[in-house]
Amino acid sequence: MKNFVFWTGAYNGGLALALAFPPIYRALGLNVPAPLWGWLVGGFLAFTSAALILSSRDLRRRASIVYWESLLRYVAAILLIPAGLFGDIGLIAAPLGLGDLAIGLVYMFGLPKELGLSHRALFCDRLE
Secondary structure (H helix, E strand, O other): OHHHHHHHHHHHHHHHHHHOOHHHHHHOOOOOOOHHHHHHHHHHHHHHHHHHHHHHHOHHHHHHHHHHHHHHHHHHHHHHHHHHHHOOOOOOHHHHHHHHHHHHHHHHHHHHHHHOOOHHHHHOOOOO
């Protein structure tokens, strides 16, 4: 699980980097309305990238951070899938949203199994 958390953090970092450069995200088929929004979302992704990578180093103590990230992944899926299918952000947003949904599910259901903790313990940061 810690490798999965690390690599999803690296994935977030790659997305953050792509969103910093409009020619890159446009070449991927993503239509961000203004560069400011790409930079804002990219900054958020850079932060979550660092949080996930650092959490992977001591997953037992930082599992709640990853668990809460699953909730962010669900929000991203709820926003990206319809925006990709029915909006003008670009069709690529739909598979990105599906990826977020899958990652969120792995976090939410993999962490309790891996660490032997309840959802409540992870949600409330009661890891001891």
